[in-house]
Amino acid sequence: MICVNKPEKNVYNENMAVEKKPALINLHQLKVSCSQCNLSELCFPHGMNPDDMEKLDTVVEQRKPLHKSDHLFREGDVAAGVYAVRSGSVKTIVESPNGDEQIVGFHLPGELVGLDGFMDGKHTCTAIALETTSVCAMPLEKLEVLCTKLPSLHNQMRRIMGKEVNDEHKMLLMLGKMSAEEKVATFLLSVSRRMEERHWKSSEFVLSMPRQDIANYLGLAVETVSRLFAHYQADDVIQVDRRRVSILNMQRLKEIVGECKGAEASAVKS
Amino acid sequence: MICVNKPEKNVYNENMAVEKKPALINLHQLKVSCSQCNLSELCFPHGMNPDDMEKLDTVVEQRKPLHKSDHLFREGDVAAGVYAVRSGSVKTIVESPNGDEQIVGFHLPGELVGLDGFMDGKHTCTAIALETTSVCAMPLEKLEVLCTKLPSLHNQMRRIMGKEVNDEHKMLLMLGKMSAEEKVATFLLSVSRRMEERHWKSSEFVLSMPRQDIANYLGLAVETVSRLFAHYQADDVIQVDRRRVSILNMQRLKEIVGECKGAEASAVKS
DNA sequence: CGTTTGATTGACCCCACTCAAACGTGGTGG
DNA sequence: CCACCACGTTTGAGTGGGGTCAATCAAACG
Secondary structure: OOOOOOOOOHHHHHHHOOOOOOOOOOHHHOOOOHHHOOOOOOOOOOOOOHHHHHHHHOOOEEOOOEOOOOEEEOOOOEOOEEEEEEEOOEEEEEEOOOOOEEEEEEEOOOOEEOHHHHHHOEOOOEEEEOOOEEEEEEEHHHHHHHHHHOHHHHHHHHHHHHHHHHHHHHHHHHHHHOOHHHHHHHHHHHHHHHHHHOOOOOOEEEOOOOHHHHHHHHOOOHHHHHHHHHHHHHOOOEEEEOOEEEEOOHHHHHHHHHOHHHHHHHHOOO | OOOOOOOOOHHHHHHHOOOOOOOOOOHHHOOOOHHHOOOOOOOOOOOOOHHHHHHHHOOOEEOOOEOOOOEEEOOOOEOOEEEEEEEOOEEEEEEOOOOOEEEEEEEOOOOEEOHHHHHHOEOOOEEEEOOOEEEEEEEHHHHHHHHHHOHHHHHHHHHHHHHHHHHHHHHHHHHHHOOHHHHHHHHHHHHHHHHHHOOOOOOEEEOOOOHHHHHHHHOOOHHHHHHHHHHHHHOOOEEEEOOEEEEOOHHHHHHHHHOHHHHHHHHOOO
16 A cells, blocks of 8 residues: 655655645545554544554545645635644634634644534634645544544544643633733744654744744734844844744743743843 | 522522622522523523433532632643533633633623533633522533433534634634724623623623723733723713623724724724 | 722833835746 | 846834823722
């Protein structure tokens, strides 16, 4: 059986390249397999036994790769399924009645998108590819049927939804209570932690989203994000070159998030 | 059978009174019944058929009433069940590593609390009574067992979780993109709408939470909330006396939320 | 009636937004 | 190959929204 995941670094490489052309082989023509995917520990099947994972393989479909700015689904769409990012990255946004939009999440390989629609059948947010991105799709009906047969899958769904709620709570805390400095530091640490989860360098990475999207996500102006990146660079906390970020002083970043009152004097003296 | 819900206005009265003593009869000694509860249309059983609702009655337990500031559960607690507010009101909060907290929701009679813990077994937020409050508890194990038997209940769980996710998305939008004026107007409209859902006066109500909690919830300072209440009162949009609020110009409030750029000049001229 | 808690109001100031301009960088076409 | 344009990013200057601090006031409570 052909498995696109065998070469263990490929998906990461595709993710890291800011604007790389699609792979030579046509991913969406290949059968995919959770049980042989190197992202399985992060993704849907995390913690499931091999038998159940093989059953999960029967419901997972590979989708045609998305290009940058392509929509995976839109707010209001009937929810066709849950998606796992395979390579690339995705942002999810919600729109306000008066037009402007709030980014509610960035999703890296192994992370799930579309859980919002799993619940009441319609998506409450819009998902857009930040770069060339491929996803695995798990159609709702098949997933539901399988859920009734596999208790482990049922638990898995619950665990995953729990993480979703937890993440949104953290984000409410960030938007409601944090200063701009804390927000940017939190964002960098969040990306770093998730890079580490993927066994990718945690202190040197390429952001797949423009400053505008980071600012939107954090509830800030673009200029503020740009300035704070510059400040942190001047203080040797990070090094930035366009979208490439290196974290030089992880401890300092954590101090800024943990207790900004005490740390900001030394962290940012402007 | 004795049913505390028969007198249709009682729970509302208890809710509306800011600091009223518990009812003369001891609520927690009585058997409760979803099928005969006048909140059923708003609460868990919404849309379920009478047969299924009666089965739901078997898992619902009445709890001893909570006093003001009592904890229903704390972050980190093992999730014992899902709770429906019966009378009174509850706030849910999340805590940041450095100590300060963000209120993530206010819950009125008929609304559910504890869904965050339904997912991965542990609560990710803390629930505190804002006033004397009674809740119905649905223990997790019983609920799960019943879910496997009743497809309608299973769908219900999903619908309810969907609402939860949707609500949090709206809140992210509010905290991330709205001005103080828009936030306060949104808050007032939200309370008004929920009062109407409960067939209670939608333009004249008593807030069960102090200014401090409103400010925290909206990501503002207490003084800002107080000032905006005063501004809106000066413009005859609302009338406030401590916690009692009357909405005089609902249309204006909606304009402020919908398109603050065009409306703020006439709505608030400072 | 003093105390406490919550709400209001005013004065002041700072963080972060807005406006504006300059600066790469990458893509396109001549 | 270079000139050109478009886009994202950076940087500076100025400002205003909302936070902070502090005093006052009102209601509830012992």
